[in-house]
Amino acid sequence: MVGKSVRRSDSTPSLGARLVVAAPYLWLVGFFLAPFLIVLKISLSETAIAQPPYTPVLDLAAGWQGIRDFLAGLSLSNYITISGDDLYVFSYLKSLKIAALSTAALLLCGVPLAYGMARAPRPVRPLLVMLVVLPFWTSFLIRVYAWVNILQRDGLLNKTLLWLGLIDQPATWLATDTAIYIGIIYSYLPFMVLPLYASFEKLDHTLLEAAADLGCPRWKTFFVVTLPLALPGVGAGALLCFIPIVGEFVIPDLLGGSDTTMIGQTLWTEFFANKDWPVASAVAVVLLVLLMAPIAVYQHLQTRGIDGERR
Amino acid sequence: MTRISSTNVVAIALGLAFLYAPIAILVIYSFNASRLVTVWGGWSMRWYAALLDDRAMIDAALASLGVAAASAALATVLGTMAALALTRFRFRGRLPFAAMIYAPLVMPEVITGLSLLLLFVAVDLDRGFLTVILAHTTLTMCFVAIIVQSRLAGFDRSLEEAAMDLGCPPGRTFLVVTLPLIMPAVTAGFLLAFSLSLDDLVVASFTTGPGATTLPIRIYSEVRLGVKPEINAVCTIFIAVVATAVVAASLIEKSRRERRPAPPA
Numbered sequence: 001m002v003g004k005s006v007r008r009s010d011s012t013p014s015l016g017a018r019l020v021v022a023a024p025y026l027w028l029v030g031f032f033l034a035p036f037l038i039v040l041k042i043s044l045s046e047t048a049i050a051q052p053p054y055t056p057v058l059d060l061a062a063g064w065q066g067i068r069d070f071l072a073g074l075s076l077s078n079y080i081t082i083s084g085d086d087l088y089v090f091s092y093l094k095s096l097k098i099a100a101l102s103t104a105a106l107l108l109c110g111v112p113l114a115y116g117m118a119r120a121p122r123p124v125r126p127l128l129v130m131l132v133v134l135p136f137w138t139s140f141l142i143r144v145y146a147w148v149n150i151l152q153r154d155g156l157l158n159k160t161l162l163w164l165g166l167i168d169q170p171a172t173w174l175a176t177d178t179a180i181y182i183g184i185i186y187s188y189l190p191f192m193v194l195p196l197y198a199s200f201e202k203l204d205h206t207l208l209e210a211a212a213d214l215g216c217p218r219w220k221t222f223f224v225v226t227l228p229l230a231l232p233g234v235g236a237g238a239l240l241c242f243i244p245i246v247g248e249f250v251i252p253d254l255l256g257g258s259d260t261t262m263i264g265q266t267l268w269t270e271f272f273a274n275k276d277w278p279v280a281s282a283v284a285v286v287l288l289v290l291l292m293a294p295i296a297v298y299q300h301l302q303t304r305g306i307d308g309e310r311r
Numbered sequence: 312m313t314r315i316s317s318t319n320v321v322a323i324a325l326g327l328a329f330l331y332a333p334i335a336i337l338v339i340y341s342f343n344a345s346r347l348v349t350v351w352g353g354w355s356m357r358w359y360a361a362l363l364d365d366r367a368m369i370d371a372a373l374a375s376l377g378v379a380a381a382s383a384a385l386a387t388v389l390g391t392m393a394a395l396a397l398t399r400f401r402f403r404g405r406l407p408f409a410a411m412i413y414a415p416l417v418m419p420e421v422i423t424g425l426s427l428l429l430l431f432v433a434v435d436l437d438r439g440f441l442t443v444i445l446a447h448t449t450l451t452m453c454f455v456a457i458i459v460q461s462r463l464a465g466f467d468r469s470l471e472e473a474a475m476d477l478g479c480p481p482g483r484t485f486l487v488v489t490l491p492l493i494m495p496a497v498t499a500g501f502l503l504a505f506s507l508s509l510d511d512l513v514v515a516s517f518t519t520g521p522g523a524t525t526l527p528i529r530i531y532s533e534v535r536l537g538v539k540p541e542i543n544a545v546c547t548i549f550i551a552v553v554a555t556a557v558v559a560a561s562l563i564e565k566s567r568r569e570r571r572p573a574p575p576a
Contacts (some may be wrong), residue, residue, distance in 0.1 A: 016482045021402050024393035024452065028411040031449040035426030038433050052432050113326035116319035128323065130561060135330045137503075137557050139510040141527050142546040145534050146333035149340060152538065156336060189330065240417060247419020249513055254534065264421045271425060271517070281429065284422045295417060302413045303406065 036288070043281035044074040054278050078282035088266060088283065092290065095263040098177070098252075099245040102184040103238050109185060110192035110237065115226070117193070118200035129197065136190040144183050144254050151179050151255065175257035183251040188244075192237045199233025200226070232301060239298040243291055263287055334550060341543035358544035368545060371529035375509055378440055378525060382447035383504035389448065390455025390500055391493075395485075397456070398463040415453045423450060424517030431518060438520030446518040447508040454507065455500030462496035495564045502560055506553055 045054040055073060082088040117128045135143060150156045151173040158170040173179055203226060211221040227234070249264035256262070261269075263283065270280040341359075345352025362368060393412055396402070415423065427446045431438055470492070474484045490497070512527040519528065526549075533542050 014481060017400060020392045021396040021400055021408075024389045024396060024456070025404070025408055027389055027449070027452070028393075028408070031427065031430070031445065032411055032415060032423075035430040038429045039422075039426045042429055109326070109329075112318075112322035116322035116326075119316070119319050120323065130557075131327055132330065134554060134557060135334060137506050138334065138550045138553050139527070139546070141510065141512050141530060141534075142337070142549060143333065145530075145538075145542070145546065146337040148534070149337060149538055149543075150333055186329070186333065189326070193326075243417040244419055247421050249421055250531075264419060267421045267425065277429070280425060284425050287419065288422060291419070295414065298417055299410050299413055303409045 039281045039284055041074075042278055043078055043285045044076065045278045045281075046073075046075060046077060047276050047278050052277070053275060078278050079286070081279060082282055082286060087261075088263075091261050091263045091266045092286070094260065095246045095248075096290070098180060098184070098262060099242050099248075102181055102188070102245055103242045105181065105185050106188055106192040106241050107234070107238060109189060110196050111227075111234075113189075114193045114196035115200050115222075117197050118203070125201070129194075132190050132193050132197075140187060141250060143187055144251055147179070147183050147186065148174065148254060151182070174255065177256070177260055179255040180252050180260065180262075183255045184245055184248065187251060188241045191240045195233045195237040195240065196230065197233075199230040203229055236298070236301050239294055239301070243294050243298065246291060247287060337543055338547045338550065341540065341547040343540060343543075346540065358540045359548075361541055362544055362548075365541065367524075368526075368529060368541075371524045371526045372545075374440065374524065375526035378443050378447065378515075379505045379508040382444045382451060382508045383501050385444070385448040386452040386455050386504040387497060387501040390452040390504070391459050391497055393452065393456035394459035394463055397460050412453050412456050415450055416457070420511075420513035421517075424514040427514065428517040438518060439523040440519075442518045442520070443515050443523065443525065446514050447504075447511060450511070450514060451504035451507050454503050455497075458500040458503065459493060459496045462493045466492065498560060499564075502556060506556075509549075509553075 042054055047054060113132075117125060117132070120128055153170050153172065153174070155173070157173055158167075161167045162170065207225055207229070208221055211225050212218070216224070247264045247267075248262060249268055252260060252262040253265055253268075267280050267283045267287070270276045270283060342354050342356065343350075343352055344355030344357060393408075397405070397409060397412065402408075424446070427442075427449070428438070431442050431445075436442060466489075471484055471488050474488045475481065479487070510527060511525075512531050515525050516528055516531075519525065526545075530542060530545060533539060
């Protein structure tokens with residue numbers, strides 16, 4: 001797996017150089033890749049009242065017979081359960097819909113903010129970046145919880161709206177889809193703004209000046225010059241939000257209603273409340289398969305980034 | 312382009328207001344004297360005083376700090392190695408390696424949490440603080456790797472080459488030349504790993520065992536039951552600590568940069 005690590009300047013890799021490659025490599029194979037194979041295996045098992053709570057268990061001590069028994073015990077029953085039950089199907093569709101709509105909303109909020117930051121006077125830009133990043137450093141859980149304060153029935157949002165006379169009786173915000181969207185947009189905004197800002201900032205201003213000299217109105221320049229050039233940043237930002245939002249747990253759990261169940265909550269319930277590890281694993285495998293394509297595109301955008309920077 | 316248009320000012324102002332208003336409201340209400348979280352009863356420190364008696368919360372906070380320190384230290388070492396591997400070495404399997412560095416950043420936490428838990432069960436490792444540390448290290452080393460890698464990519468190799476031409480062995484060159492130059496990125500990576508670990512609810516919930524409660528798990532179990540003034544106070548302390556650390560780190564970084572001649576663009 002780990003091949004010869006070759007320093008570019010000389011061809012005999014030292015022990016230190018091998019270690020630098022091997023240690024993180026093996027760590028990720030052991031703690032990131034291998035666990036997925038275990039999830040796959042357990043998703044093909046059946047629930048059992050035992051420790052661990054699934055069957056069959058691979059018994060290597062029994063030799064070939066053990067492996068044969070193990071393979072014979074595997075079944076697709078969990079996948080059949082998932083595909084046949086509306087609860088799971090709706091949960092996946094709901095999560096994809098919420099992720100798609102909130103990514104679009106994040107782009108609508110993120111583009112003006114990132115563009116404004118990139119066009120701000122150069123000395124203020126690092127300060128603006130820090131101000132956008134700072135909330136991201138404070139706890140995600142706390143930031144979602146802060147909205148529970150605001151959105152509850154006698155919370156500040158209703159008080160403000162009543163005071164302004166926009167509504168005559170308190171509206172329900174908490175435990176609705178609107179609350180989930182607000183929570184997601186709020187939590188993921190920095191993830192959207194930073195890649196967008198990076199690509200707007202790198203933009204060659206002579207191109208914008210050329211467009212202006214040729215009489216192109218500013219709004220049109222933005223759509224025909226700026227946005228197409230910033231497309232890699234837009235793509236990176238959108239995927240950096242979309243993929244984790246599909247599997248989001250904390251936001252829908254704290255802000256959403258009991259009737260909106262995103263797939264992350266379904267998995268959580270299967271695991272913690274129902275103690276059904278095989279079904280939880282099958283839910284995870286299907287979620288991973290659904291996200292495979294966006295993850296591949298994201299990987300492509302990112303690794304192209306590394307090699308582009310290497311020069 | 313020195314003047315900024317008014318639309319841009321409005322966009323920035325609205326964006327920042329949206330990002331900061333909820334946090335500001337939370338902080339203000341943590342000083343509310345009233346037990347009713349929605350009624351303002353004047354300024355008071357009573358919820359902070361109440362926290363001092365909440366043994367379970369203090370224990371969870373201390374446990375979280377320990378887990379965060381251990382996992383961030385491990386993640387910083389592994390992440391820096393990974394960044395060096397990506398930028399300095401050509402080896403077979405480099406692309407899958409890069410993929411494994413980038414994937415955890417977007418992987419939904421429920422999947423990472425579940426898969427790590429099943430691994431720990433499969434190898435029969437007792438669940439507790441150790442398993443949470445291992446899980447957080449895996450998750451956060453990738454963030455460290457990406458921060459350090461971007462610093463290494465825009466780095467003047469001639470200094471390292473000069474040291475090696477003068478007979479400095481590669482390991483020593485790394486310690487005396489490379490490491491001091493990438494130190495700001497390594498520090499930033501450590502802080503990010505620390506704060507991500509301190510903040511994590513989902514992965515910790517999956518990988519922890521009986522008796523090993525971290526602060527987010529504790530806060531979550533309280534928050535599910537509704538808003539409580541004590542929780543506002545805990546959150547305010549949390550925000551104050553993190554904000555101080557981040558601002559301090561960026562000021563140190565700024566003063567270091569100003570003492571050095573500006574690097575060529």
